[in-house]
Amino acid sequence: MTETLQPPARQTTADTPVFAVQGLWKVFGPRPERIPADPELAALPPAELRERTGCTAAVRDVSFDVRKGEVFVVMGLSGSGKSTLVRCLTRLVEPTAGAIAIDGEDVRAMDRARLRALRRHRAAMVFQHFGLLPHRTVLDNVAYGLEIQGVGKARRREKAAEMVAKVGLEGMEHRRPGQLSGGQRQRVGLARALAVDPEVLLFDEPFSALDPLIRRDMQEEVIRLHREEGRTMVFITHDLQEALKLGDRIALMRDGRIVQLGTPEEIVGSPADDYVRAFVRDVPREQVLTVRTAMRPAAADEAGTGPAVRPDATVAEAIEAVARAGAPARVMDQGRCLGVVDSDALLEVVAGTAPREAA
Ligand SMILES: Nc1ncnc2c1ncn2[C@@H]1O[C@H](COP(=O)(O)OP(=O)(O)O)[C@@H](O)[C@H]1O
Ligand SMILES: [Mg+2]
Numbered sequence: 001m002t003e004t005l006q007p008p009a010r011q012t013t014a015d016t017p018v019f020a021v022q023g024l025w026k027v028f029g030p031r032p033e034r035i036p037a038d039p040e041l042a043a044l045p046p047a048e049l050r051e052r053t054g055c056t057a058a059v060r061d062v063s064f065d066v067r068k069g070e071v072f073v074v075m076g077l078s079g080s081g082k083s084t085l086v087r088c089l090t091r092l093v094e095p096t097a098g099a100i101a102i103d104g105e106d107v108r109a110m111d112r113a114r115l116r117a118l119r120r121h122r123a124a125m126v127f128q129h130f131g132l133l134p135h136r137t138v139l140d141n142v143a144y145g146l147e148i149q150g151v152g153k154a155r156r157r158e159k160a161a162e163m164v165a166k167v168g169l170e171g172m173e174h175r176r177p178g179q180l181s182g183g184q185r186q187r188v189g190l191a192r193a194l195a196v197d198p199e200v201l202l203f204d205e206p207f208s209a210l211d212p213l214i215r216r217d218m219q220e221e222v223i224r225l226h227r228e229e230g231r232t233m234v235f236i237t238h239d240l241q242e243a244l245k246l247g248d249r250i251a252l253m254r255d256g257r258i259v260q261l262g263t264p265e266e267i268v269g270s271p272a273d274d275y276v277r278a279f280v281r282d283v284p285r286e287q288v289l290t291v292r293t294a295m296r297p298a299a300a301d302e303a304g305t306g307p308a309v310r311p312d313a314t315v316a317e318a319i320e321a322v323a324r325a326g327a328p329a330r331v332m333d334q335g336r337c338l339g340v341v342d343s344d345a346l347l348e349v350v351a352g353t354a355p356r357e358a359a
Contacts (some may be wrong), residue, residue: 004346007312012290013331014068016068016103017065017066017067017068017101017103018067018068018102018103018199018200018232019064019065019066019089019100019101019102020066020098020100020101020351021062021063021064021065021089021098022063022064022098022099022100022217023036023061023062023063023097023098023099024059024061024062024063024085024094024095024097024098024099024100025057025060025062025095025096025097025098026057026058026059026081026084026085026088026094026095026256027048027057027058027062027096028055028058029050029053029054029055029056029057030054030055031052031053032055033096033097035049035053035055035096036052036055036061036096036097036098036253037236037260040188041053042057042061043190044062045255046255046281051225057084057255057256058085058097058185058256059081059084059086059088059256060079060081060255060256061257062085062096062098062253062256062257062258063098064199064251064258064261065260066232066234067232068232069230069231069232069246070232070233070248070249071222071226071233071235071246071248072232072233072234072235072247072249072251073234073236073237073242073243073246073247073249073250073251074086074235074236074237074251074253075236075237075238075239075240075243075247075250075251075252075253076236076238076252076253076254077238077254078238079100079253079257080237080254080256081253081255082095082204082205082238082253083160083204083205084256085253086125086153086202086204086234086236087204087359088100089102089107089123089202090107090115090118090119090123090125090202091102091107091108091110091115091142091233091348092119092301093193094256095108096248099321102122102123102199102200104120108245111242115309117245119196120145120148120149120195120350121197121198121199121200122147122197122198122199122200122212122247123198123200123201124145124193124194124196124198124200124201124202125202125203125204126189126190126201126202126203126204127189127192127204127206128207128351130190132177132188133177133187134176134177134178135171135176136176136177137174138164138169138173138175138176138177138180138188139157139160139161139164139173139174139177140160140173141188142163142164142188142191143156143157143159143160143194144192145192145193145196146149146160146195146196149196152189157333159195160191163194163195164191164192165193166191166194166225167187167188167190167191167194167225168187168221169184169187169188169191169223171186174336176216180335181214182209182211182214183210183211183214183217183218186206186207186210186214186218187218187221187255188223189206190206190218190222190225194225198231199232200231200232200233200234201231201232201234202233202234202236203222203233203234203235203236204236205236205237205238206218206231207219207242208237208238208239208334213287219242219245219246221247223245223246228347234241235247240279240280240283241283242287243264244264244268244283247263249261249262249263250262250263250264250267252267252279253336254275259272259273259275259276260272260276262274264288265288265290265293265311267280267286268280268283268285268289269285269288269289269293282334284310284313284316285315285349286314286316286346286349286350287314287315287316287321287348287350287353288314289314289315290311290312290314290315291309291311291312291313291314291315291317291329291341292311292323292329292331293315293349294315294318294341294345294346294348295331295338295341295345296339296340296341296342296345296350297339297340298337298339299340299342302328302330302340303330303337304327305327305330306325306327306328306330306332306340307321307322307325307327307329307330308322308331308332309321309329309330309331309332309341310331310332310333311331311332311333311338311352315341315346315349317348318341318346319343319346319350322341322342322343323343328339328340328341328342328343
């Protein structure tokens with residue numbers, strides 16, 4: 001049976017975020033609704049809240065947009081509320097309070113049929129344990145989501161074969177999951193999610209159990225897929241390096257709240273508080289911060305000489321250019337010199353003594 005639900009009328013524009021989340025709460029425990037409704041209870045620290053009410057506020061008053069085509073990373077330590085948050089987006093977990101919209105459509109108002117369509121067609125989830133079906137071949141595992149959708153056999157095999165190739169598993173179509181390595185199994189799970197061609201992919205720590213090298217492979221794979229398709233992704237991780245590598249923007253969670261939301265450069269360059277500062281302390285700043293951080297106006301005799309770097313070049317890249325040329329580098333944008341970076345300014349970024357970025 002193919003679903004033929006008509007989308008309800010709604011106002012969308014090119015700028016409508018894929019997900020818009022406002023004041024979202026998820027409280028576990030007895031009579032959870034009273035927590036967000038009562039400012040005094042809502043403000044209690046987690047331990048005290050648990051003591052007084054028996055409730056855990058896994059997600060506390062969280063607001064953010066996921067923009068079309070971005071990789072939106074939710075990062076935080078274990079227990080900070082990441083999984084609960086991402087499950088709320090498609091109501092695998094029912095929110096306690098707040099608003100969620102996908103493409104302008106109210107997710108909390110959806111009936112069961114509409115929710116099923118949301119999960120099957122629009123927002124596909126990729127879990128850490130993919131739940132592959134052990135007795136089915138790679139091809140049939142990848143086709144599984146299409147089968148649920150009611151797509152005919154020939155069409156779903158064709159689509160599955162295409163996705164298997166896309167994630168680099170050509171030649172393995174007829175193996176079973178038990179005959180694959182951990183990394184290959186992850187690829188099957190990824191291909192399965194891609195096969196239904198969802199508007200947004202939701203990843204909940206998919207690579208956490210992998211060996212570091214395989215993990216890096218899978219990260220590269222996600223970056224490559226994103227570059228090729230521009231598909232919107234929400235990616236959950238507790239790993240800062242992974243967050244910095246994959247995220248266009250990162251929401252850093254602590255005890256159910258978002259303590260900072262920004263680009264990797266904003267989070268590393270301008271931590272919002274001591275918690276974030278401690279979190280990012282050991283990040284190699286020169287690999288995250290861009291030359292804009294270290295730039296000064298060009299002197300009259302500098303605008304036409306020296307190596308050129310892009311405005312989004314990292315400080316590490318600029319250091320290499322400056323060292324090679326033995327002269328300050330010009331930051332060039334479409335033929336225009338925005339400023340220069342010299343070795344002193346670049347070193348200050350590495351040392352962490354540079355003034356905060358203006359942006
Ligand atoms: N079904 C549940 N019942 C009660 N508490 C839960 C439930 N699911 C999660 N929690 C609690 O909510 C908090 C956030 O959990 P979770 O979203 O799994 O965090 P993360 O994914 O960041 O590790 C934790 O304190 C966890 O114990
Ligand atoms: Mg989790």
